Amino acid sequence: MTTATLNEKQGYKIMGISLPLFALLTAVILAATYMEVLPKGMIGAFALMMVIGAILNEIGSRLPIVKDYLGGGALVIIFGSAALVTYNVLPESASTIMANFMRGEGFLDFYIAALITGSILGMNRNLLVKASVRYLPAIIGGVVVALGLVGLVGALIGYGAKEAVLYIGVPIMGGGMGAGAVPLANIFGGSLGVEPADMLSVMVPAVALGNAFAIIVAGLLNRIGKVKQQLTGNGELLRTKEKQSKDHVEEKEEKIELNYQMMGKGLLLAVSFFVFGLIVEKFVPQVHAYAWMIITVALVKIAGLLPREYEVGAFQWFQFIMSNLTGVLLVGIGVAFTNLQQVIDAFSLQYILLVAVTIIGAVVGSGYIGKFVGFYPIESAITAGLCMANMGGTGDVAVLSASDRMKLMPFAQISSRIGGAFMLILASTLLGLL
Template identity: 80%
Template sequence: MSTSTVSLNEKSGYRIMGMSIQLFAIITSVVLIATYMEVLPKGMIGAFALMMVIGAIFNEIGSRLPIVKDYLGGGPIVIIFGSAALVTYGILPEYSSAIMSNFMRGEGFLDFYIAALITGSILGMNRKLLIKASIRYLPAIIGGVVVSLGLVGLVGAVIGYGATEAILYIGVPIMGGGMGAGAVPLSQIFGTSLGADPADILSIMIPAVALGNAIAIVAAGLLDRLGKIKPQLTGNGELMEIKNKEDEKKEEQQEEKVELNLTMLGKGLLLAVTFFSFGTTIGKFFPAVHSYAWMIIAVAVVKALNILPREYEAAAFQWFQFVMTNLTGVLLVGIGVAFTNLQQIIDAFTIQYLILVAVTIVGAVIGSGIVGKLVGFYPIESSITAGLCMANMGGTGDVAVLSASDRMKLMPFAQISSRIGGAFMLILASALLGIFL
């Protein structure tokens, strides 16, 4: 007897995550029933089930909304803010929100994802380009910071907010590398210097950081759109301008001849978590530098010195591609649920405050783009990594910005901005307090 009439494996038609709409609807129903009955399994099983379903649905919506898909980052931005809205307005039960938040924070899924991206993207890069780009990257960061703080100070003076206040309480926190590595230590530095309660300082900085992160994500989508309109401004995911594209293409083709197989994915997974463990180990002895930064340095040195055989570099790159392809939606849902306080962003929406935050982001884009061009980078890629990834909320913001701009392979440079650039901002903040106060 033929079973074609009851098969769910349709050969054509509308599909979500590669599945027929009928099968995806059944899966979604099962997951949502378990969620609202509060029997969704705790830990990674329940988290993966719910976050994959939510991510897929919001991604479909964002990929089809006319203005959003063309100008605001499409699926990724809808996943983040849609997921945040589900929690903020109580649409999802607290039980499920706790499972997802714990999966991101307590069980370390964010670290797991970033480990795969850093290891795979660096080991998968062209070695010569990596060396050239690393040397020129810091000037692009400094260019973004200088123009950003200068512009927000100027506009703050013009609109009556105050230049000093705009720089110290809006510009510096936004460019400071996120919340844990940026706003929190900055509030301690400010509190000590001003003789104020760090908690009061932090309450001023948090809306700037949250709103700045949201605008940075939107700006990333707009820059991606600009690259499609002005292709001469972008490397389509390549940071360094390539003089001889034919030679580079030949070299890349030679590097990517290792075929995908399941054993390779296992090797890539092991390499990613090992490099991450190495970073945390070194960070134990030298805590002034974030463990992500030590991981980046370790992977970059291994790549630059050509220590690993090509087979293992390819394995790490394949694992990175697998994680990015299948788990980015999960991570973006986690960012929305665990790291995006929608109410804080809404509360900060005064015209004056919004103008100053937006000006800070625009300054970061312009400064890093111009300096990046001068040192041999594509302006859009430089603006995204050295500019927007300084202005977002650290690791979670990096993923959101790179996803919205469809440039996830630039994660290593984004992390340099968030970690090393964030440490630079703490030093700069101390210096600025001595100058202004």
């Protein structure tokens, strides 16, 4: 029986593949996994992660409450994948292959490079300029309300305002693990005379649980936006008198035929911008390479330095990556970056309440200030709020995927990288004051 015949006889599809054929492919890949003959490197990683991501996405997209209010497939992929590793459902060799693919082989960087380059070059230049100059106030609004609220609630429930701000609020809003909790632990440890490792053990549960809450709230905000249309731009950050989609380059792209050679140019541009960010970071290590990449791509776009065909190529490459490999990335986040046990161990009513109010404060503050400076409240709350409260680059992907707003990745990365650097400075200042 040919693949075409399988497709004709079976209407239900996963990843666009007929169910019988997908089941056959899955059986082959799982057999190799449990026989421990799955190839190392990207071949084995892609095979297993695409299958796991597709299956968990189907489950998440159909669970009644999860699909409508908790982020749907994205949430299930991340925590389902984490559970497969935590409870040893998958062989250790398979977990190692996937973790190495994300960390050592750089798939996360590869994915984010494509998204940042393509989404910025695919934006309307005027909208990019207008949005960028208003973004920092929205970030500050979210940080101020989040820290103020967690401090107040911490004092009221007996946890302590200072402890709630420093050990829960600041780590959550600090830009993730590598760029947030780790340097924060060093800063706090040096100032308080405590071992950084001990400080990290206090901060990690807050960061992990805050990331989980941010993903859930992202799904809820997406649902709210469908009910309260006046609060959302449906993926557009900046309010305009006319719908932004009329001016957006993405609308123009629909008239341009898919061109594989242009996509190749987009691939080269994406990795080149990323490499340039690493070069600049070598000289200015205080700012993350992602941040330098965002700044560089934005300046190139604003200055109009690239011919249109290159912008189109970068945008088409970004669409290909986002459409086909987001599930792979979410599986990687679950396997390599989500410690399910840490999240579970942090579950106490007092701790959960403080994490929750931090996330709520970030959403309310960034949403309100965002509206004041001309953003749609939901998009502002997601990017300037939740993407400050998640676990950096991996959290950005999860939050934007759960809220179905992946094209806002450039602003999410500004929150995680530049906003994260801002939090390190703020943390040092708060230690002196508190």
